[in-house]
Amino acid sequence: MASCPSSDPPSPPPASDGISGNHNLQPFFVLHKASHSSSAPRKTYERSPASKKTKRRIDLSGSPSKPSKNVDDSLPTDPSDPIFDQLRFDAFNRTWSKIDTTIKDVLRKINLNLFDDVRCWVQQSFLTIRATSPVPSIAITCPYPLSTDALCKQIPTAFICTKNAEFVDDLLTFQELGEHLKCSGCHVANLSSLDFSAKHGIGSCISSLLRTLVPDAADVADISVLGSWYSEFSRHDNPVVVIIDDMERSNGDVLAEFILMMSEWAIKIPVIFIMGVATTVGAPKRLLPSGALRCLLPCKFTLGTPCERMNALIEAVLVKPCTRFTISHKVAVFLRSYFLKHDGTVTSFIRALKLACIKHFSMEHLSFLGYGVLQDDCEVAWLHKHEILPDVCKYTSILSLHKREKGFERAGDAFVNGLNELRRLHKNWGSIVMCLFETGKFNKMRFFDIFCEALDPSSYTLNCPDDTSSTDIFPGGVFTPAKGGSIAQAIYKIHEKVRELQLIMRSVDGGKILKENGADVDKSEFLHARKSISSINEKAATLLETIVRNLLVPFECIPFHEIICFKHVHILQTALIGDPRRTIQVDLLKSRAHLQCSCCGSHDSVISSSMHDTSIMYKLAQEYGDLINLHDWYQSFKATILGSRSKTKRKGQSPASKKMKTALIEGDAMIQARFCRAVIELQITGLLRMPSKRRPDFVQRVAFGL
C-alpha cells in the first residue's frame, strides 16, 4: 500500500526522462538550440489562443500627451493574460533601469571627491617619476635592464582604506575608479586577488595585466611585451595604473615578486599602484616582505563607510519621489536586519531590492500602472487607461481598500482620484522624511531607522476607523511616532534646536533692547517681546510636529498603494536566503506537508509505512546519536515497512506456504534495496557520512537539530 514516490511500484518514466536518460552519463549535452522563428525581437510569452486574435497597444509612459487612440475594443479579460505579463515585465525594466541609474549616480557622487584626489595624485606622481628620471625616448625603447638608482625604482602606491571588511561593495568602486582614471588618459588595469594566487604564481598576474592592456599580445607572461607596448606611439605620456581591489586576499609572495619585477621596470614602464585595504593601513606591512615594501612609495586615501552609502541610497532610491517602486514596512524592517545583521554589504541590499522589484512586478496585477504614478498632470492618462482597461476596475476589487470607493459616481473617477491622492501623499511623505533625515544627520542617526519607522502603518491611526461608510476614500488620520523611536528622537532634536534658537534670539534681542533704551528699560516691553518670540517659536515647533503627525502617511494606509508597494516579505526572504541545511531536514521530517497525501496520517511525528523511504529513514535516525548502527537501523526500517503489511496478511493467509517464503525473500531483497537507496539519498543531501574503516557497522549523522 505504499503510495509515496520511492515506495511506488515502478511507474512509466516521464516523457522527458526518456529523452534525457541517454544523457545521464554524459558530462554535458545540448538540450536544445535557440529557436529563431522570426527576426523580430523575441518574446518569451505566447498568448493564449483566445487572446491571440486581439492586439492592443497600451501606453505605459504615463504621459498625458500621448494617449493611445487606436485601441481594439476586445480586451483580454483574464488578469493573468500573457499581454499583462509582458506589460509588467516592460514596466519592471523601465523602473529598474531608473533605480539602477540612480544607485550608480549616488555611489559615484559619494566617491567622486576621492576619485578626483586620486587622479590628481596619479598625475603628480607621474610628473615626479618623469622629473626624477628624465628618460629620453631612445632609452624607453632600449633593452632591459635599465640601470637606475634605488630612488627611481620606487613605485608610487595609493592604499585606499575601504573601511569595510566585505570587499564586495568595493569591487564596483575600484572599477569606477579605473574608468575615472581612464578618462584622464591613464592606462588602467584592474586586477584581483585571484590573479595573485600561489598556485599560478607570477605568470598569472602578468598574463592578466597583459590581457587587459595589450589584448592582441600572444598568451605569454612576458613583461617585456608590456615594455615594448608602452614605448609605442604616444603611450609614454601617461602612466600605467595597476589597481588591485583586495590586496589583503592576495598571496604575499606573489604580490611581492610582482612589485619587485615592476620596480625593476619602473623607468621603462612608469607604473603606479592603487591597492584596496580592508582592515588597517598596517596590512601591507604584515603581508609583504621588507624588500617589496621598500619599493613602494605609499600614500593613504579613505573611502566612505557602508552606512554612509546606505543612507545616501535610502534617500535617493526609496524616499525621493523619483521611483515608481517602494517597499512596505515589513519588507523595510527585513532589509534593515538583513543589512545590519546578516550581510552588511550595500551590494546585497541592492540585490535584495532588485529581487523585491521583480517579485512585485511579477505578482501584482496592476503593477504595470505604477510607471507614471508619480508624474504630474497624468489624470487624463489615468482616466484613459481606466477606459481602455475596463478590467482594471475588476482587478482593483482584489485590492484591499477598494470597498471604500462608493462615493464616486464612476469607478474611473475613484480610480483616478485614488492614484492622484497616492501621488500627493507619496510626495508629502517623501518631503517629511527628507526633513527628518536632515535632522537625523546632525544626530548621526541611521536613515534606515527613520525610514522604517515612517513606513510603519501601526504608528498611523485613522480619525474615524470604524466609519467604513465614509465617502472620503482617503485617509484622514495622524502619525504617532513610537516612543524612543528614531522619528521621536528627530522631533526631540528639532525641539532642542528651536530652544537653542530661542535662547540665541533672546540674548540678541535682549541685548538690543538694553542697548537701545539704555538705563530707561521698560521692563514690561522687554517681557512682552520675549513672550511673543517664545510663542512664535513654540508655534514653529508645533507646526513641525503637526506636519509629521498629519502628512506622514505610511504607504500601506493609502488606497492603491499595492500598485507601487511590495509587501510580500516572506517571498523575498525565501528567494534571497536559501537555507538548505534547515529546509532539507524539514522536507524529510515533514514530508506530508509537501506531498499532501492522505495516506500517511495526520501527524508528522508518527512514522507510517506509506511515507517516503528516505523520510522514514531520517526520522528513525533522529532516535540515534552521532553514530547509527546499520543493523539496528535496517531492522527498524524493515519493521516500519512490514508493520502494516503483516497486520493485513496475518488475517487471511497461511504462514507456512512455500509461496509465502519466496515472497518474503523477495520482499527482503526489495527492502534492502530500498534501504540502500535511502542511504544514498541521505548521503547526497549530506545528512549522512559513510562508515569509517574503524567502525564499518556504523554510519555517522551530520546534522543535529534544525
Place this chain on the structure above:
Amino acid sequence: MAVETRRRRRSLGSQGITFWPERLAADPGRNPVASSLISISQTSRCGFGLLMYGFGSKKVLLEDFASTSLTDYGALVLNGYLPSINLKQVIIAICEMLQDQLKTSRKGSVRKKAKTQQPLSFQSMEDLLMFLNEQPSDDNESFVCLIIHNIDGPALRDFETQQYLARLASCSPVRVIASTDHVNAPLLWDKKMVHTQFNWCWYHVPTFAPYKAEGVFFPLILAGSSAAQSTKTALVVLQSLTPNAQSVFKVLAEHQLANVKEEGMPVNTLYTKCREKFLVSSQVTLNSHLTEFKDHELVKVRKHSDGQDCLYIPLTTESLERLLQELV
C-alpha cells in the same frame, strides 16, 4: 489514496512542476500571477541565477522547465553529479552555441571574434571567458542557458571550478539555472560569487523524486565497503607515505596494468625490480613497505595457480590508471 499521490507526483514531474516554486511561496488564491512560470523565466532574464534546492531529484524539473519556457534560447545541460567533468569543454560548447545563435539572429558575423581566429578548443579558459564577456548584451535577448544539475556535485566541488562557474555565470550572455542537494552547498561560495556573479534567486522545490541518475556513483552500503576502495582514498594514503614507498607501489601498479590477465606479481619479482631501481636495499625494507600497503588495503595477497603468493592491488584498471596519473 495512493493513486491520488501518484497523480500529484506526475503532475509535478510533467507540467505543474514548472510553476511550482512560486506556488509554494505565494498563496495562489490571492496571487494568481504568482503561479506563473513566466515570473521564473523573467527572474532569469533579469540577470539572476536560479538555484533550486530541496529534497528530491530536480533533474527532470530543470530540463522540463528549460524545454517549455526557455525554447527561445539555447540550453546546455551540465551533469554535475558525475565524478569528473572537463569544464573547458563545457565553456567551449557554450561559446559555440552563442556564436551560432548570434550568427543566425543577425545574419552577420559575430561582433567580436575569438582571439586571433584560433579554434575555440586551442584557447585558454581566460580567453574563452573573455570572449563570452565581450559578446554584445545590449538587446538582452541572445543568451545561452546553462543548466547545472548538482552544482555541488563531486566534480564541481573544488574552489577553482566554482570560481570558473561563477565567472561563467557573470558573463552577460550566460544564464545559469542550477540545482543543489547538499545541505552545506552555500559554503562553496564567497560573497563576491553569491552577490555579484551567480546572483542567486533561491527556489525551494522539494520534488521527492528519486535520485536515479545522481546516485549511480555512490557505493551501496550493504554491498560491503572493502570493495569500494576508491582512487581518492588510495591517493590520500599513498601521499602520506615516503617517495620510495610510492615508487614501490608504482612498480606493482605498472606491472598489474601491463599484465591485466595475471593474478598478481610474485613478491620475489617485485623485490628484484625494486632493487634494480634502487628503491629497496633489502627484503626487510620491502616487507615494511608491503606491511604498510596491506594495513591500508592498498595491496592484497592471493595464491597464484602455481601455489606461489602474489601481490595485487584491489582496484579496477581504470581507477589504477587515474591513481598513477594523480600520483605523479
